[in-house]
Amino acid sequence: MSLKTAIRTNTFLKKMAQGIEKGARRGMTALVTKCLQKNDTVEIDSLNGPIKILLVRPNYRIGNALIMSPIIETFRQRFPEAQIDLLTTDNTQTLFRHQRVDHLLTLSRDAITRPWRFPAMLRRLRKEKYDLAVQAGPSSLTGLIFARCIKSRYTMGKGKRGQHWFDIEVNGEQAHAYDIPQMFARALGTPCRDRPLMTLSNGERSIGRGELEELGIDFDDTGRATPFVALFVGGHLDKRLPLSFWQESIDALESAGQRYVVFVGPEELRHADTLEQRVSAGQYGALCRPRPLRTFAAMLHHARYMISPDSGPLHIGAALDVPVMALVQKRKSLKFVPRGPADIVLWQPEARQLLEAVIRPEQFQGRRTQEPPEPGTNSTMAGALASR
Structure with a gap:
């Protein structure tokens, strides 16, 4: 097992690595912002x-990459004749396939251990002589x-703590992660989608259908799947649910005759x-081991509901306009759930x-609850709660 995999799959090592990263980022942010001049x-x-x-x-x-995806169309509407490029990462670039950007530029996570790649990318971008960098x-410190x-x-x-770092400042209060694209849309004077966006081709949808048919999900003559729910077993650190929860959920769905597919992530x-x-002990479900990201998305496209903890796949569901069921463990997740x-x-x-x-989603949709219960008690909430 590589060191990267060991850190990613071990909660203690992952938290320790995140703590080191956050501390370094705070220090770098303080240093960088101290050197930034206030713009007119x-x-x-x-x-x-x-x-x-x-x-x-x-x-x-x-998830973080997808949350900003509506901004692409917002800028395209405001500047239809512009060349619009996107600087993203090799890990997330596939999310933006078929979107209206002219060029996708990527940074590799390996650049952390190969810091000379940053100056090389800066030089490359300077040669483009962009009129606007957003x-x-x-x-994001790197951003x-x-x-x-x-x-x-x-x-x-959008600057932080009242600091003006940009020529064109984006203003507004952020109560939810999905508010960020809305702020840019207001600054541009254009409409904006209120959830992420991911676009699939007809060919990709067909691939997703084929994968699901191999798992036992039938399709009718119109291409509509037999209704099923998708369960993503994953999540980040303390956002995860225990294995026993998923086992009990499988038993519950089987007892009610509900079709389902369990998706397992690499971690x-x-x-x-x-x-x-x-x-395998039941008759209504199937398990899907890790697939390429866009194949997974193409399969998810056909689901009746996407069920997941606060995770990247939860936002993929929202980006595909599949209704999502967010399984929330921590209050901080309430600012991110669709x-x-x-x-x-x-x-x-x-x-x-x-x-x-x-079984009865209509009874849970659209509710508003100001605060979750005190730790140690259970309750059901729907929607984006107070920020919705």
Whole structure:
């Protein structure tokens, strides 16, 4: 097992690595922002015609990368003749396939151990002579460095703590992660989708159908799948649910005759055999081991509901307009769960609550609850809660 895999799959090592990373990032942010000069305010109307725009969001997490995806279409509507490029990562670039960007530029996570790649990318971007560099993720130190250091004519973004780091400042209060694209849309004076966006081709949908048919999911003559729910067994650190919860949920779905597919991510592959034994004992489910990201998305596209902890695949479901059922363990997740009218939030759920929501989703959709219960108690909530 490689060191990277060991850190990713071990909670203690992952938390320790994150602590080191956060500390280093805070120090670097303080150093970088101390050197940044305050910019004079520029109106967005100063930009017209066939300009060159770079959207900067080099984040390696699927969910964080997808959250900014509506910004692409927002800029395309505001500047239809512009060249719009996106700086992302090799881990997340596939999420933006078929979207209206002209060029996808990527950073590799290996650049952390090969720091000379950063200056090389900066030089490459400077040669493009962009008219506008946009920091699409307000919390990204890497994004801030690239947006400010590629020497574009103007910069755009949302500063922190009242600091003005950009020529075109994006303003507004953020109560939910999905509010960020809305802030950019208001600054541009264009409409914006209220959830992430991921686009599949007809060919990819067909591949997803084929994969599901191999798992026993039937399709009718119109191409519609037999209704099934998708369960993603995964999540990040303390957002995960225990293996016993998924086993009990499988039993509950089987007892009610509900069709389901259990998807196992790379970090949860060690549980695959145990879960497969549980699924094989029933007659309504199937287990899917890790697939390429877009194949997984193409399979998920056909689901009736996507059920997952706060995770990247949860946002993939939202981006495909599949109703999602978020299994929330921590209060901090409430700022990230999708908030569409058909989306459901279950607070520290038990298997029986998951089954109730699957059978009668209309009873759980669109509710508003100001606060989750005190730790140690269970309750059901739906929607984006107070921020919805």
